[in-house]
Amino acid sequence: MPHVSAPQPALPQRVRRALARGLLSAGARAKRAVSRAAGDEPPELSPALEGLPPYPVVAYFADTPLQAYQLRQWLPVLERVAERHPLAVVTRQWDLTEQLRAATDLPVLFALELDGLRRLYEQIDVKVVVYVNNGWRNFQSLIYQRALHVHVNHGESDKISMVSNQAKAYDHVVVAGRAAVERHRRALINFDLDRLVVCGRPQLDLDVAPTLDPLPGRRTVLYAPTWSGEDDANNYTSVDRYGVAVVRALLDRPDVRVVYKPHPRVLTAEDRGVATAHAEIVRLLAAAGPPHLRPLKSDVLGLYGATDLLVTDISAVGLDFLYLRPDAPLVLTDRHTDRARLVAEAPLAGAVDVVDGDTVGDLAGLLAKNLAADPRHDDRARLRDHYFGLARGESSRRFLEFVDDCVARRDALVAPLPGQGPA
Template sequence: MNYKNCEIVAYFCGGINSYYQIKQWQKPFEELNKKHKLLYVITDYEVYLHFIKEQVFEVVYIQDFTNLIELYQENEFSITLYINNSLKNFQALRYSRGYHIHLNHGESEKESMRSNQSQAYDYIFTVGQRGVDRYAEYLLNFNSEKFIKVGRPQLDFINQLEIKKNKKQRVILYAPTWEATHPSMNYTSVPLYGVTLVKEILKNKNNILIYKPHSALGTRDEDALSANNEILQIISQSSNAYYMGEDDINDVFTLVDFAFFDNTSVMIDYLYTNKPAAYMEVLEDQSINELRKAFKTIDRKNFENFIEIMEDEILNDTNKKARKKVKEYYLGNYKKGESTKIFINKISEYIKIRNKKVKNLKK
């Protein structure tokens, strides 16, 4: 397998329910690919078949560990980029003649975003200062030099979508997460709040609902699956409701007047819009405290009043002042296009450093 023309590997280990992670990095990677040729390494055959139908990058399907090692030995890539926390990432990390950089697919306050797995990578690219501080708060052997702030390149590529509505109508976004791999990561609000939330929003004909659930919602929990199916049924019978599938959720931000989020990276990206929203609390988590300052919190105590809370926030946006500081803390203060430029320049810098070190090793 000859890919000596490629300097960078984008390593993806995940199933089709995680394909959105690839989509999220598509535009920044397209820009990176103009300067440094990129090869996608995919370990799931269903994902590979989907990928080759719509992607512009070179790609190889790797079925087992032996083939992966042979690929690296034959090509000696400079950089490997990782966009999730798959345990199989550690198979590629065996390669020692290139830098390994963890990007993830968005930042949230979930415990996966402060895992000690981060120590295995040469560098971790974070969005803003909160990304660095989060690791500093939880890692026992924190090394600040490994954590590089590059902003959020995805926000440089937001498209402005349009939707048919009259002047009185408001667009309400409900974007819940999935039930995750274990109870301490189960932040999905769908089984607890979802059905009622959707029904109450749609009672008002001036509300247009966009429902954008995590693609893996319901894959591990029957209650989540049942509630999600009920919501989809409600949406199918409403002329004021839309289900959003694989499309980039960031592209609807310009339409939205108010949003409901679980503990997800989407809520942090939404800070970019400077608009009001609500955080749906399912698990009590101190790590979310800073983010709470930017939005209203809906929990078991006040859920019955969530419509009144939403209406008040659309009119008054009581967290507007605090949200400005939270936004800068989480997302930094980047002009449009600047984050993508920093991201690519950092990759270029590490390629030069890597190549120089490898050259010295060969002497």
């Protein structure tokens, strides 16, 4: 009996239009079309290119909703950029596209595949592409030759992931201050430091609605640890090493309100030690009851105003607190118990007390000292200038003017490509 192929479902008109535009590679067309016809994938393969206006500035983000916190913190700044230059967010994940369209008034454009991304960039005549992380799909966007590519990262911290050879791929890398410049000088060989543009932290210039009020009669201690990173070299979390001990020591004090706000990726940790310790911390706080809090999904910046002491790891959290609350003490952790290495890689560690394997035995005394006074205030003030060095408000002005300059320079710098007319 001859083989008879099963009939294929009729393709929706939107899929036929997309295929006609060539937005899918030939090898993927049939698979994608059938999947979309079954309702399994997004209703758009790419933006409807016809009629799209120019967007001289693009914020490119190719990762999933799990990493979306990296982009979300930039949205208020990007909205200010959009007041000066039309700006669109370009994504590569449909579920994130839907979320962002509900979260911002900025246009959010979706390009599934590389060819669609190229066509999109050509249609909107993008001049500056901004990147908030080092996701591997950034290199697909970097293929586009007629724009300036600017990396801004999603925070300022002393993590090793903040300095990568990937920085060499961008025309400019926006950094916070002198500490970041020195970080690049120490870590990278054959890197042109002139690519670095010091702009402070524009996100911190914006007012964040407070989500925590002071509690009369109690001092508030915020424990805000980071996650375990993509690999051991980027693992700075204290959750599995000291987290339970920190929370227990704080709960033993009747004059303290404990607020636990871990990195969002601690909540979905696959590392068994981190997941187990996180669950125990949540259990301890639930058992202790009010006034202790677990605002697990709040914006950590909204908690700073009512915080009397911060306990955190090497991450952007500590440096943001240093910038916004120079009047309040903070304590760092070091899971590696290597003070010389810690201070060399994170200058802030030389201006604060540190919880590590050598000091965790006297955790109660260390916390009591920082709650009773602020013994390292002057040291922190010096380091704040080293990391940022700008008055609040100056960062935003510098960044906006930098984007203005990039937009203007692009037209002067771009040269016609083979087979194309003038820019």
